Amino acid sequence: MGSGEPNIAGKKKKYLKAALYVGDLGPEVTEDMLYKKFRPAGPLRFTRICRDPVTHSPLGYGYVNFRFPADAEWALNTMNFDLINGKPFRLMWSQPDDRLRKSGVGNIFIKHLDKSIDNRTLFYLFSAFGNILSCKVVCDDNGSKGYAYVHFDSLAAANRAIWHMNGVWLNNRQVYV
Template sequence: MMLYEKFSQVGQVISVRVCRHRITRRSLGYGFVNYTKREDAERALDDLAFTVVNGRPVRIMWCRRDPSQRTNAAGNILIKNLDKSIDSLSLLDTFSAFGTVLSCKVVCDDNNVSKGYGYVHFETVEAAERATQRLNGMLLNDQIVTIEPFRSFKDREAELATSAEEFTNVYIKNFGEDMDDNRLTELFSKYGPTSSVRVMTDDNGNSKGFGFARFESHENAKKAVDDLNGKVLNGRRLYVSRAQRKAERQTELTRRFEPESLDRGSRYQGVNLYVHNLDSDMDEERLHRAFSPFGTITSVKVMTEGERCKGFGFVCFSSPEEASRAMTGMNGHVLGTQALYVVLARSLGA
């Protein structure tokens, strides 16, 4: 009734259907509205986009029966460094000038505060390219935004794997406060030419105990890591490895502690959660971010078929108390476009 009253303001509505979970009958966070006239549906898209319904701004888009049209990343762009005042409606208003927008979203935290980035999915690649060429590097609300093509989690992970095989930048720590750039250069230059070597210092110019050495070739960088990692220097055991970005370290830690079987074995009873009603574009990075406020996550697994999420996955916590908090906090919570169904994995007979 709530949706009918809202959408009938712009035209004659034939039917309204809210999609619900087949067992719990909870709303899945999305539904369908059918109009008698196409022009009324078009007016609803223009006038009611991101209107607040039951305390949440709703996203409205054309119903597309072909799932490949919804999941195809072509025409989908990522906008970063958005001003916190820009909401989804503002983003839609800005980017719709370049072509038909299938969906648009500013990513927010649990308090509905913008995280500073969002997505716009155009109907055509050409429209996405026009928007990127025109607005990339431009000011939006006094902040320079960066626009790039959307890449799936698998694509980003493949890129990280490639960089791991071809690294030239080396991270060094635990060498003490007496180290400086010249001494570190002397230590690493014997493995091959370096383009830069630096000891990180505090505001007073004192060593922080770690630094970086960038080689001109991967072979020399690998040689330095293999030879110096674990070597004792001035009574300290050096740690030398490939330099990693924060995202790479987080992904590696997640993989390292991922159990062989996420839904079996007594050691995971009471800590492993089954998460259902995931969007088809859900990835493990996003699922990890959503559940991380409730405790220490030891593993995350999104079940996929090809490159698409099959609609469910698992999140494993370090203690039953954390898993219980997450289950209470996330069951029924809307993540993406759907309300999650979260239970202990063992309760499903796993």
Template sequence: MAAGPIAERNQDATIYVGGLDEKVSDTLMWELFVQAGPVVNVHMPKDRVTQSHQGYGFVEFLAEDDADYAIKIMNMIKLYGKPIRVNKASAHQKNLDVGANVFIGNLDSEVDEKLLYDTFSAFGVILQTPKIMRDPDTGNSKGFAFINYASFEASDAAIEAMNGQHLCNRAVSISYAFKKDVKGERHGSAAERLLAAQNPLSQADRPHQLFADAPPTQMPMMHQMPVPPPPIMQPSMQVPMTMMTQHQMAPPPRIMPWQNQQAPPQPPTYQPPPPPPPPSFNSFAPPGFHGGFVPPPPPPPPSQQAQMPPPLPPSHPALPSHMQGHMMPPPPPPMTMSSGPPMPPPPPMQPNNMMPMNWKPSIPPPPPPASA
């Protein structure tokens, strides 16, 4: 597990791990980070007298992709109750404290170091693990914390955007922290900004700005219209694929003269005649017979013409058109004769003795006189 000389290390595949508890060992570091990828070696600088590590270490992976993956999944996880800081070792060597220290007050008790890191790393690179001041006996938060940024641009953006915002239902107050060596003076002075401008960090050392900076997008030109989809070709107009070359597009389909005009009317389609209605009592009615009524009976014999004719049945109003042919008319009332034999029933209807509607009864001529 002993690390070789720094010159022989693959710096691109080596990560820096900070914020380690004193109980963390080389073996534990190996077992933890081998879950992200093949580990080549682990190095934790130790004190020469006490032989205890100084709270940080280096892990070298076999490939650079494994190191990047370990940074994504292992950063800010808690080890023995303390969140660890994981980033590229090359970036750690360049990160210098420029004085962009931010004070965060009025914190809720539910806010931990990981929540602070995930929230404030969107504005720039954070050099150290966010430090929440806690009670040494109970471990409870005192309600304020400190964040050390790698540039004043990041700290200015964090103060401008997050001051007065709610974090776990409490509005936090953000400002530059007071300096330790100078009483009553805050960080962010003109002298600190001038020194920080002389040693700026490269853009490659700012991976967390992906959260704050949107990726560049190409705006569409206003004068360019979207290309419409190609029209669907008819089977008779399809072009075989063998006639199309790699740099030659298929010719557009031939436009018929009527495609830009109103479509011609469709010719009338032939419809078969409706089926004949079911036979009914008026199926043999002559032309001009309507209403579904039975014609009057034939006139009585001449010998009974002197008697009173039977009363005619009351006339019925005309039925609606949708009800014609579906109702049976009432039968004629029975005829009562004062004298003489009863009237015979009317003969059944036959197709050849049906009377038209305009038929009127007439008195037949008298019989010829009998010869002597």
């Protein structure tokens, strides 16, 4: 990059902007499978499947680290809810700052969802109100349990979603936010 080469802190910041969290992975998914899935989006630094420190069993999520933030953004916008081994996965920006993830600011709870509402549908329904950090329909072995969580990057976005979606009918069921 020449004289414009960023310092180490700048490199770390850029690196974090190119990292995606991949959730809802099956226990059979490997780093190699993630690499093969995401490599068409752009050059990768590495992939990682997170494992239990004691049993070494996969925890159902991992990370894909791209060389360039634009490639990560493209993957997030075009590959979210794609399939690996027939199972849809969720993508979101990796958020290493525990304070933002655990603050509760921007989190909303949606109940009385029809069982046909999946993560993809939930994401597209609520993305109109702001930038979604995470969204998840809660499921068990029988499918949707009828409720979900959406985490926006701001309180304003969460409030817009509550204002516009509380009491709305989705697939013949009135939802409450």
